[in-house]
Amino acid sequence: MMGLQDFLKTVKKIRSRVNDRLSVAGILLTMCDARTNLCKVITEQVRDTFEGQIRIFESRIPNTVKVGESVYYSEPLIEYAPESNVTKAYKNLAKELINHEG
Structure with a gap:
């Protein structure tokens, strides 16, 4: 989550300084195993933090x-x-x- 927030801050800086058309299509959860609690917790945390701000893809890429x-x-x-x-x-x-x- 920390890395994701830092990434989005970096994109915002690049947009303001270099390329105002730069955008993020969304957040893609990868290395997910829907059977694990960790995947469920991370998915919920991403939704709670970013829903309404940035698209969260329904697709999840399994590990x-x-x-x-x-x-x-x-x-x-x-x-x-x-x-x-x-x-x-x-x-x-x-x-x-x-x-x-x-």
Whole structure:
């Protein structure tokens, strides 16, 4: 949470000094395991802190070794593990962005 707040402050400074068109599309929760209390607590904390200020994506990217394996084998995740939960999560994110950006 501290890093996220610092990041948003940095974006604000860059916007005012360098690029007034710079924006953040939203907050994407990654390395999430919805079965754990930690993920639930962090999700709730992000919502409590940022809801109404910045978009919080509904998509959550799960923690999985498939991502590291695809990088290791130099293959896009969609080709390396097309049916994996993480690939489906990234596809959902893409749909969410398209629907939002129109």
